[in-house]
Amino acid sequence: MKKLILILAGALSGGVLSAQTETKVDFAKQIQPILEHSCVKCHGPEKQKGKLRLDSKEAALKGGKGGPAFKPGKADESEMYRRILLPATDDDRMPNEGDALTKAQTDLIRDWINQGAVWPEVAVAKDSPPKVKIGLDKLTAAPASPAEQKAIAKLESLGMAARPIAQKVDWREANLGLQGTNVTDATLAILKDIANLVQLNLRGTKITDAGLANLKGLSNLLELHLENTAVTDAGLANLKNLTNLTYLNVFGTAVTDAGLEHLKGLTDLRNLYLWQTKTTSNGVAALQKALPNLRIDTGWDLSSLPKPEEKKEEKKEEPKK
Numbered sequence: 001m002k003k004l005i006l007i008l009a010g011a012l013s014g015g016v017l018s019a020q021t022e023t024k025v026d027f028a029k030q031i032q033p034i035l036e037h038s039c040v041k042c043h044g045p046e047k048q049k050g051k052l053r054l055d056s057k058e059a060a061l062k063g064g065k066g067g068p069a070f071k072p073g074k075a076d077e078s079e080m081y082r083r084i085l086l087p088a089t090d091d092d093r094m095p096n097e098g099d100a101l102t103k104a105q106t107d108l109i110r111d112w113i114n115q116g117a118v119w120p121e122v123a124v125a126k127d128s129p130p131k132v133k134i135g136l137d138k139l140t141a142a143p144a145s146p147a148e149q150k151a152i153a154k155l156e157s158l159g160m161a162a163r164p165i166a167q168k169v170d171w172r173e174a175n176l177g178l179q180g181t182n183v184t185d186a187t188l189a190i191l192k193d194i195a196n197l198v199q200l201n202l203r204g205t206k207i208t209d210a211g212l213a214n215l216k217g218l219s220n221l222l223e224l225h226l227e228n229t230a231v232t233d234a235g236l237a238n239l240k241n242l243t244n245l246t247y248l249n250v251f252g253t254a255v256t257d258a259g260l261e262h263l264k265g266l267t268d269l270r271n272l273y274l275w276q277t278k279t280t281s282n283g284v285a286a287l288q289k290a291l292p293n294l295r296i297d298t299g300w301d302l303s304s305l306p307k308p309e310e311k312k313e314e315k316k317e318e319p320k321k
């Protein structure tokens with residue numbers, strides 16, 4: 001472990017020197033969403049193509065069949081960077097199906113590697129919910145009903161869990177994020193009976209708008225993660241009455257300003273994450289007006305992101321400022 005830290009530290013100082021002109025890349029905000037959206041389904045808990053996982057620092061550093069996926073400080077010698085730049089016709093291109101990464105995304109990955117490939121431990125794509133739930137004090141728990149008990153048992157039989165958030169409490173949390181295709185609308189139909197559910201993480205799962213209708217009655221929900229799912233505005237309409245919600249994350253979804261309209265009645269909402277959505281500054285401003293106490297995080301400057309149509313543009317060097 002000590003050796004690893006030394007290697008990382010060395011690479012970091014080298015990388016920073018050669019990357020003085022770039023702004024520091026934020027792994028959690030800028031790199032992790034790309035990996036989760038475009039890579040983890042084949043290089044994560046479900047599948048490990050090429051024996052490679054990209055959902056934790058440790059695994060990514062170990063690399064796959066061909067060795068480490070990246071060399072901190074040296075993007076040009078990193079297998080991962082080489083592969084994302086290949087043309088779609090090349091079998092080695094990553095992701096090896098679907099849309100290529102945009103130029104903005106490959107540049108971010110290049111800068112991140114050149115800056116030492118910093119992967120903060122806290123940002124590892126594991127679900128570690130905060131211990132204290134904001135807003136819990138305003139709720140009243142009730143012992144699990146027979147329907148709730150049945151639903152909990154059903155989830156367990158599927159290898160999933162809605163665990164108590166602490167010892168001797170009825171409140172439950174379900175961290176189903178990154179379980180990929182195992183979690184679908186059918187899973188949500190089970191969750192519907194878990195009235196004591198206060199936190200639900202569906203990040204990167206295969207749920208849809210229709211499935212979210214199952215959450216309508218879960219009025220104790222405080223925290224909901226829908227990032228990197230197929231959820232759209234229609235799905236958010238199902239959340240209208242979840243007025244205890246304090247945290248909502250929809251980053252990497254196709255949500256637009258119309259979807260934000262459905263959130264205007266959620267007066268207890270304190271944190272909303274909109275990175276990489278289709279919302280605009282107008283929509284965000286309108287929501288902020290309706291919910292002045294809400295902290296809206298749109299990630300980095302959205303206007304600097306390339307539009308999807310620009311994906312196919314040929315690579316031309318940006319003139320250095």
Ligand code: HEC
Pocket residue numbers: 035038039040041042043049050051052063064065066067068069079080083084091092094095096097101
């Ligand atoms: C649809 C599935 C799929 C997706 C999505 C995908 N990969 Fe892969 N990846 C593969 C397969 C299959 C292999 C092994 C075959 C090969 O060597 O080309 C592989 C191999 C690799 C390797 C070489 C591993 C080794 O040591 O041999 C790297 C690095 C890699 N992928 C990076 C990425 C990155 C970065 C992304 C996201 C931008 C990504 N992949 C997305 C399927 C995928």
